[in-house]
Amino acid sequence: MPRILIVEDEEIIRSALRKLLQHAGYEVAVAGSVDEADSGYELNDFDLIISDLRLPGAPGTELITRAAATPVLIMTSYASLRSAVDSMKMGAVEYIAKPFDHDEMLAAVAAILQRRQAPDQHAADAPEEPAGNDGTIDPSTIMYGKCDAMQKVFTLIRKVAPTETTVLIQGESGTGKELAARALHLLSPRAARPLISVNCAAIPESLIESELFGHEKGAFTGAVSARTGLIEAADGGSLFLDEIGELPPEAQARLLRVLQEGEIRKVGSTQSRQVDVRMIAATHRNLKAMTRTGEFREDLYYRLNVMQIRIPPLRERQGDILGLASRFLKRQGERMGKPGLNLSPEAMRALERHRWPGNVRELENAIERATILCDTDVITPGLLDLESEGGDVNIPETLVEGNNEQMRPRDNDATSDLSLEDYFQHFVLENQDRMSETELAQKLGISRKSLWERRQRLGIPRKKTTGS
Structure with a gap:
């Protein structure tokens, strides 16, 4: 052992x-x-x-x-x-x-x-075996899926993983795009080298180039020493760029050179160096449509979209919902000292009826919440706290992260009769022309990543600024 x-x-x-x-x-x-x-x-x-x-x-x-x-x-x-x-x-x-x-x-x-x-x-020398009876990819237990759609995903991962091909993973938030990237890495000849994961939406635009490509001492205010970028850190391994559609134009141009020439140049440097990196990108956005509006470089899109893997949303994996719920329930029960928890028949039906806009991540959160609240051995629909208005519309999550008085509309405000998500949309559309993303997030009392995620869910386009 x-x-x-x-x-x-x-x-x-x-x-x-x-x-x-x-x-x-x-x-x-x-x-x-x-x-x-x-x-x-x-x-x-x-x-x-x-x-x-x-x-x-x-x-x-x-x-x-x-x-x-x-x-x-x-x-x-x-x-x-x-x-x-x-x-x-x-x-x-x-x-x-x-x-x-x-x-x-x-x-x-x-x-x-x-x-x-x-x-x-070498990790890639292991024989390619089909997915096991429990629906997991062999040899690791990274992803779960017994449905035909996920089995096709697993087959595609096993075929493309041993190659050097750039992969674009598409799927909604919470479907498991990062797990698919890890599976691609662990089943590749690069498994012994690092997999560096970067959420492009979580890094401020002013820092994204420095984070990815590194910088020299004195390249900008605050650059008191030279730093290695994340692409260079992935040399010999794999780089996973999550939500690549959020990259600003300058970073897109630099990334294209990495894909074309296999070289990087640190911010503030005149010298380039070669890197050997297998690129895996992911997005929930339509990059092809973004190329038509000029938000995403068309040449970069075609460089990334050599092999595409689509992770289906949970609503298209009806046969996997209860299996995933069972796995999460077992795990959470053991973590919280509540072994032997079971779902009631009504809870199972509620899980199967729910549309899961947050996909697998939402399901896991629902099971964790129910496990915490459960005082018996049986989880009922009420503990799952799913929507109660007919099934297709999810109750909006609380907008405010912590107690933030400025996010509570006052009675004499024009927005006092708005829901939290209505207020969010109203506030962002009214202020985004004069505020940066960071300033908007601070005023709303949420993180920049949460601001970005709510933009996507509500379909609020992001204004591209010319400054940092």
């Missing part, structure tokens, strides 16, 4: 990860800091160390040198993504951004251990 050491100072994360790995059949030990791990265990006796990047005392990267014979997987928040890239340069075998997806974590662990057990056998 493989032995794994978790080094994490947050008790909730440490406990949840320990239970996840133990349930997957691993022997797990835990520590709250690098020094505690080093003094309490023989580090090289473990098959894998999973460590948070930022810990009390020494950082998690210190384990790379203290446990020279053991692979180290670094966990990091998006805010410290650059540090995670630096940690991979120092010798970390993989990084995962927090909050992590459970299937993503298990897949990464399985891939690292497989490489450790058979270092001379």
Whole structure:
């Protein structure tokens, strides 16, 4: 049985990860800091160390040198993504951004251990086997799907993964595009190298080029030292660009050169360097239509759209809904100390009737919420908190993240009779010509990513600004 050491100072994360790995059949030990791990265990006796990047005392990267014979997987928040890239340069075998997806974590662990057990056998040498009886892709358990549409996706992934072909993954938010990208990477000849994932919508436009391509010292105000870009960090591996339709024009032009010439040039540099990166992109937008309006470069679109994989929305996977719900229910029940939970027949029918605009992510959230609220062994429709107005229209999620007084319309406002989503649309359309995306998000009391997601859901076009 493989032995794994978790080094994490947050008790909730440490406990949840320990239970996840133990349930997957691993022997797990835990520590709250690098020094505690080093003094309490023989580090090289473990098959894998999973460590948070930022810990009390020494950082998690210190384990790379203290446990020279053991692979180290670094966990990091998006805010410290650059540090995670630096940690991979120092010798970390993989990084995962927090909050992590459970299937993503298990897949990464399985891939690292497989490489450790058979270092001379390339990951792509494994025979191509059909999806298992439980509907998961072999060899990892990344994605689930028994329906014909998902089986076609799995077949396409297995065929295109061993190639160097650029892949464009299309699908609505919450369908599992990042999991498909991870499957493509883990089934490719690049599985032993890093997979760098970037959400293009989550990075401010003024920083996107610096994040992707890196920058030289003094290239702009605040560039106090040279930094490696995410594309360079993925050298030899794969780069997953999620929501690529949100890239600004300048970054699109630079990315086209990477695809055409295989080279990058840091911001502020006159020198280019070659990179060997397999590109995987994803979007929920119609890039072809965006080329006609000038929002997306047509030449870049055709470079990206060599092989297209469409992840079907959950409403087109009727036969998978209860299977996914069962998997999520089992996982959440074990995490929360409520094993043996079951869905009532009425709850099952409610799940099957729901349209799932948020797709698999919405289903997982509904199951987690019901698990928390359930006081018996049976989950009823009320605990799922699905829409109650006929089935096709979802109740809007609360717009305000936390208590934000400025987002509450006053009684004497013209907007006082609007719903939260009506108010959001009214506010954005009224102010987007004079505010940047960051300013809009701050005024609304939400994150920039949440602003972008609500734009997509409500169909509010984004005004392209000429400044940063």
